[in-house]
Amino acid sequence: MNPFELLAEYFSYPFVCYALIVGVVTSLCASLFGVTLVLKRMSFIGDGLSHVAFGALAIASVLNLTQNLLIVLPVTVICAVLLLRVGQNTKIKGDAAIAMLSVGALAFGYLLLNIFSGSANLSGDVCSTLFGSASVLTLGRNQVVLCAVLSLAVLVVFVLCYNRLFAVTFDEDFARAGGVNTAAYNMLIAVIIAVVIVLAMNLVGSLLISALVIFPAISAMRLFGSFRAVTVCSAVISVFCAASGFVISMLAATPVGATIVAVNCVVFALCSVAGKIRRS
Amino acid sequence: MALITCKNLSLAYDSVNVAEDINFAVNKGEYVCVVGENGSGKTTLMRALLGLHKTKSGDITLGEGLKRNQIGYLPQQTPTQRDFPASVKEVVLSGFVGGMGLRPFYNKAERDRAEKVMERLELSDVQNRSYSELSGGQQQRVLLARALCATGKLLLLDEPAASLDNHIALKLYDIIEGLNKEDGIAVIMISHDVQSAVKYADKILHMGAKTVFYDKADYLASDDFKRLSAEKGAC
Ligand SMILES: Nc1ncnc2c1ncn2[C@@H]1O[C@H](COP(=O)(O)OP(=O)(O)OP(=O)(O)O)[C@@H](O)[C@H]1O
Ligand SMILES: [Mg+2]
Numbered sequence: 001m002n003p004f005e006l007l008a009e010y011f012s013y014p015f016v017c018y019a020l021i022v023g024v025v026t027s028l029c030a031s032l033f034g035v036t037l038v039l040k041r042m043s044f045i046g047d048g049l050s051h052v053a054f055g056a057l058a059i060a061s062v063l064n065l066t067q068n069l070l071i072v073l074p075v076t077v078i079c080a081v082l083l084l085r086v087g088q089n090t091k092i093k094g095d096a097a098i099a100m101l102s103v104g105a106l107a108f109g110y111l112l113l114n115i116f117s118g119s120a121n122l123s124g125d126v127c128s129t130l131f132g133s134a135s136v137l138t139l140g141r142n143q144v145v146l147c148a149v150l151s152l153a154v155l156v157v158f159v160l161c162y163n164r165l166f167a168v169t170f171d172e173d174f175a176r177a178g179g180v181n182t183a184a185y186n187m188l189i190a191v192i193i194a195v196v197i198v199l200a201m202n203l204v205g206s207l208l209i210s211a212l213v214i215f216p217a218i219s220a221m222r223l224f225g226s227f228r229a230v231t232v233c234s235a236v237i238s239v240f241c242a243a244s245g246f247v248i249s250m251l252a253a254t255p256v257g258a259t260i261v262a263v264n265c266v267v268f269a270l271c272s273v274a275g276k277i278r279r280s
Numbered sequence: 281m282a283l284i285t286c287k288n289l290s291l292a293y294d295s296v297n298v299a300e301d302i303n304f305a306v307n308k309g310e311y312v313c314v315v316g317e318n319g320s321g322k323t324t325l326m327r328a329l330l331g332l333h334k335t336k337s338g339d340i341t342l343g344e345g346l347k348r349n350q351i352g353y354l355p356q357q358t359p360t361q362r363d364f365p366a367s368v369k370e371v372v373l374s375g376f377v378g379g380m381g382l383r384p385f386y387n388k389a390e391r392d393r394a395e396k397v398m399e400r401l402e403l404s405d406v407q408n409r410s411y412s413e414l415s416g417g418q419q420q421r422v423l424l425a426r427a428l429c430a431t432g433k434l435l436l437l438d439e440p441a442a443s444l445d446n447h448i449a450l451k452l453y454d455i456i457e458g459l460n461k462e463d464g465i466a467v468i469m470i471s472h473d474v475q476s477a478v479k480y481a482d483k484i485l486h487m488g489a490k491t492v493f494y495d496k497a498d499y500l501a502s503d504d505f506k507r508l509s510a511e512k513g514a515c
Pocket of ligand 1: 293316317318319320321322323325356
């Protein structure tokens with residue numbers, strides 16, 4: 001079979017299409033807020049949260065919940081709020097606290113799974129929550145709808161808050177002096193990142209999520225010098241990487257998440273070179 | 281009534297006092313310079329006027345229909361992030377966010393105003409360039425333009441000419457004087473440069489062991505002025 005026939009056959013299954021849609025849309029959301037996150041030097045929150053999400057997922061699977069989002073989402077959102085508080089507090093070592101919370105969540109998640117899980121293939125399960133594996137193909141219709149609705153909400157919030165997000169990111173003091181509730185916007189950013197991370201967990205697994213948030217933004221920043229151009233460019237890059245990574249993973253029978261992240265890395269390298277050439 | 285009035289104002293960080301008993305008023309169209317040694321609390325005062333720093337005691341009252349979010353602010357130069365992707369136009373337009381209420385996007389009037397302001401500050405040619413690529417003087421003009429977008433009445437400028445070459449600093453002072461004299465915008469400017477402070481300002485707020493609000497003529501005759509200008513001359 002040639003690759004096109006193979007792809008045509010794959011895409012004749014609705015669950016493959018669902019997976020592609022979910023993958024592309026969540027990557028898009030991740031990349032949009034990624035720009036702000038990177039510029040506000042809050043990338044660490046994304047990383048910490050992905051580990052927290054893993055711990056929460058472990059709890060959910062131990063409790064045998066079918067709708068594990070019901071527990072993972074609130075737990076991650078609450079931790080996002082906590083991390084933001086801690087990260088802004090200069091009196092205690094914010095970064096150390098975040099490292100503690102994220103590594104702790106990882107350890108307890110694994111312990112829980114080890115002690116309580118009845119699954120015969122424990123290391124396989126753990127591996128797939130950490131790295132995403134095939135779980136993206138087992139998404140049910142409900143999950144796809146939920147994903148789509150949440151992603152749409154994230155997109156709408158981003159568009160409506162775009163100008164204020166820029167102001168808060170560029171100069172928080174000035175925005176606050178002008179009457180913008182900057183604390184609320186910081187909170188909004190943290191909560192949305194939590195939602196995006198939970199959404200993207202099915203796709204790339206919890207260890208690789210930060211890549212979806214950070215890579216497109218950094219790649220775009222190599223090329224462009226205005227906020228709008230960077231935002232649009234990182235959106236384009238993320239969609240391209242998600243779609244092409246997905247297709248490649250099917251053709252080459254590689255893990256979806258890792259392939260998407262690998263494509264992101266390659267694009268970043270290309271953007272860096274292109275940026276260097278442009279500047280010189 | 282004055283645009284802004286401070287009465288018995290005290291400033292502190294936690295329990296450490298920075299400045300006490302600050303009394304002054306700025307009227308419509310006035311040009312006031314704030315001078316004093318490093319660490320005397322000038323920036324803290326400005327942040328208090330903007331509502332960014334909680335006052336320890338005393339009152340700040342706004343008059344003449346001035347609202348908190350209608351004050352244009354040019355912060356003391358903080359090293360801006362290198363490579364921050366922001367075009368000049370985006371930075372200037374962001375001056376409007378405080379006044380937009382619930383509206384998510386800039387409207388036509390705001391875009392036109394931004395154009396005018398950029399023209400006035402000779403930024404039209406660089407409006408699509410990246411802010412972080414500009415020279416120090418250009419960057420200060422961009423931040424001044426952003427402050428102008430936020431206000432038509434009162435500018436708070438925190439050492440706008442620090443770290444600029446002499447002739448570029450002079451040019452910036454001229455622009456600010458123009459905004460004050462021609463457009464009638466009141467200016468409160470922190471300055472390290474006492475000589476140019478007394479050249480442009482109508483009144484001087486001297487911050488030090490004691491904070492005193494002088495008319496220009498009184499200030500020129502005061503010990504505070506002699507001490508501060510002698511110090512500057514020495515270095
Ligand atoms: N965030 C802070 N926490 C605690 N103390 C502070 C803080 N910021 C400033 N201070 C202290 O408050 C005092 C006043 O600081 P401020 O920045 O207002 O001085 P300034 O007059 O603007 O000085 P400069 O001329 O150097 O700009 C200083 O002694 C400083 O050490
Ligand atoms: Mg200062």
